Amino acid sequence: xxxxxxxxxxxxxxxxxxxxxxxxxxxxxxxxxxxxxxxxxxxxxxxxxxxxxxxxxxxxxxxxxxxxxxxxxxxxxxxxxxxxxxxxxxxxxxxxxxxxxxxxxxxxxxxxxxxxxxxxxxxxxxxxxxxxxxxxxxxxxxxxxxxxxxxxxxxxxxxxxxxxxxxxxxxxxxxxxxxxxxxxxxxxxxxxxxxxxxxxxxxxxxxxxxxxxxxxxxxxxxxxxxxxxxxxxxxxxxxxxxxxxxxxxxxxxxxxxxxxxxxxxxxxxxxxxxx
Numbered sequence: 001x002x003x004x005x006x007x008x009x010x011x012x013x014x015x016x017x018x019x020x021x022x023x024x025x026x027x028x029x030x031x032x033x034x035x036x037x038x039x040x041x042x043x044x045x046x047x048x049x050x051x052x053x054x055x056x057x058x059x060x061x062x063x064x065x066x067x068x069x070x071x072x073x074x075x076x077x078x079x080x081x082x083x084x085x086x087x088x089x090x091x092x093x094x095x096x097x098x099x100x101x102x103x104x105x106x107x108x109x110x111x112x113x114x115x116x117x118x119x120x121x122x123x124x125x126x127x128x129x130x131x132x133x134x135x136x137x138x139x140x141x142x143x144x145x146x147x148x149x150x151x152x153x154x155x156x157x158x159x160x161x162x163x164x165x166x167x168x169x170x171x172x173x174x175x176x177x178x179x180x181x182x183x184x185x186x187x188x189x190x191x192x193x194x195x196x197x198x199x200x201x202x203x204x205x206x207x208x209x210x211x212x213x214x215x216x217x218x219x220x221x222x223x224x225x226x227x228x229x230x231x232x233x234x235x236x237x238x239x240x241x242x243x244x245x246x247x248x249x250x251x252x253x254x255x256x257x258x259x260x261x262x263x264x265x266x267x268x269x270x271x272x273x274x275x
Contacts, residue, residue, distance in 0.1 A: 074132040081130040099185035113180040123167035138165040
């Protein structure tokens with residue numbers, strides 16, 4: 001093989017290949033260290049954009065799932081308060097029935113009515129002070145909107161109507177009741193039956209909505225799991241393959257380095273002629 005000074009094609013090719021092998025080995029080491037196949041746009045611009053879109057949607061779904069879980073806790077607070085109101089309304093009905101008894105005199109009815117009025121006040125207190133993180137729940141009619149997904153459509157926003165559960169409110173309508181007379185006690189029974197039915201209806205509505213939200217949370221968790229798997233397939237590196245490719249690049253780099261040293265012998269031979 002002739003010895004050349006100005007241009008050694010073989011040595012130039014070896015240096016070029018050596019640079020390629022070093023670059024490949026560095027990129028593969030970066031992938032192994034980060035765990036990602038795509039670390040920058042130049043690695044795979046289209047797939048990186050797709051992975052970022054999936055990650056953004058996944059984060060929105062995860063936040064929606066947290067909203068649902070917190071809303072479930074809020075509904076549990078409301079349902080617990082309604083359970084107490086239901087128990088109180090039953091006790092008030094018992095007192096009303098007692099006051100209709102012929103064996104009760106006016107003094108007995110006055111005593112029963114004192115407890116009856118205190119129980120009405122307790123219903124008002126419970127309804128007015130039941131709140132979740134400062135959000136009142138039972139002191140007025142309101143609609144609660146729960147953001148369960150990333151959009152503003154009806155599929156991602158769930159709504160529940162909670163009525164005014166105060167004894168003095170228009171829904172239960174117990175404010176004017178008194179059981180200090182037989183007639184008043186008889187009238188109170190009908191009002192209390194209707195009020196108790198409304199409390200039970202509200203509890204059933206909350207329970208049904210609670211179950212719906214729980215199903216929504218389970219569905220969201222499943223979707224997030226699948227989307228994270230899809231993102232992993234795009235973004236994450238196959239470690240076994242990356243290690244194999246890195247080993248190959250290192251072997252080729254070492255081989256190219258050895259051949260480059262052999263090619264440098266041409267220069268040494270020419271220099272020896274000048275001695």
